[in-house]
Amino acid sequence: MNSPIRVRFAPSPTGYLHVGGARTALFNWLFARHHAGKFILRIEDTDKARNTEEAVQVILDGLHWLGLDWDEGPGAGGDFGPYFQSQREHLYEKHFQTLLAAGHLYEDGGAWRFRSLRQVVTVHDTVCGSIDFDLSNPETHPDMTIRRPDGSWIFHFVNVVDDIEMQISHVIRGEDHLSNTPKHLELFKALGATPPAYAHIPLILNKDGSKMSKRDAGASITGYMESGYTPSAVRNYLSLLGWSPKDNRELLTLEETVDLFDLSKVNRKNAHFDIDKCLWLNSQHLAKTPLTQFREECIPFLAKAGVHYGSAEALDPILEIVREKIKLLSEVPSWVEYFFKEDYAFDPEAVKKAFANPATADRIGLLSAEFEECPEWKAGLIEAALKQTAAKLEAKPNELLLPTRVAVSGRTAGPNLFAMLEILGKGRVLSRLKNAVDTQIHQL
């Protein structure tokens, strides 16, 4: 069954994928998937001066990362290509001639302008309702230019031509285009084409309400990739900006969102971006990620941090006990590194705090002896051994815990101590305890 629904994301390659653009792409994609329609990627690269191949790649990478696959477009083919505007010259020329022949165009200093129909144009918008725009006054609504003197094309014209040629059924785009829409409608009319349905979605602003620019935190999708967000969390967060399932649910899987998504649930108020909530969502998604997938997502970060983790078999149990502590994948290396090297660093503050008691060295000595006797190196038995040591010392188990943790890891915070000791293995634990007594405690 072929759905007549065809939507497109039409970014201009500016060198980065803006979070607002990503959200627009997401809404288009969700709409297409919900209705079993087609999602098309079209690159609007008419401005030769600004466009580069690398800039296109950034968009492709960002979309791939977010999991927004396109049915037609660069790398995907399709019956309505090419999908770069720079390669669609013949189509623009054709429609240009149509307008010219019908007397809609006139030359102005070498450029070509479209003579406005000078009417009241009503935009029927799925999210904003019906809005009248009075274009009758040339003073306030000058004729738009559609072609530069050098022959290159202007956005409004090529955008409309492509939407016609690609048989786009619904245009879902940022609200910044709402005021442009009556002009586009005039073009559709002059070209004798039926316009698509429009849905203008609210913009994403900084938390303080100012316009988000490239430099602002959270503005670039590449930033999320690099700082350790998982795509499903970013998708989830973005889907909640300007849309909601209306039942107060927030933690949603992609499948649920596709199922629930509906243009009628899109609101009209600009959203202020809040990185804290995105971060929270990230920790929630990370906690639910299957371990093998979590491992795959961690590996690039471990590699970048220079952690030699050996094998997946060695890494998995550690990730298992450490993942609940993590909000960003970029935090993983610091939680994991001391499992893989014996020259781990001792945090001076931790040392001071944990080894202050002068009896610490003796206590750790006794604990080591008790560990030595452990018949099997399992968390439960390790715990029993530690408690027994505490009893012999007439101390509370708590008094041994922190020194042990700091001795084997160099820091005060970490995963469950006994699980950690089990994974480290008896031999390494004993040598680390001895080493800590020699190099740290005796230095105090």
Place this chain on the structure above:
RNA sequence: GACCCUAUCGUCCAGUGGCCUAGGACACUCCCCUUUCACGGGAGUAACACGGGUUCGAAUCCCGUUAGGGUCGCCA
């Protein structure tokens, strides 16, 4: 400046005339859980921009004001 859109806790959303002494989430504070750090559980702080209408009754409808955003390019 003209035109357009918007207006509920600091932020994201719920709320479409009575169920609202306005609900959920993030953040923040406190408590519990706990071997650290987290997770988790519980509690708390906190909003209908303002002024007029309409109505028996308005966060919800209308008008105005104010504020924010957008468009008005030979950028997209």
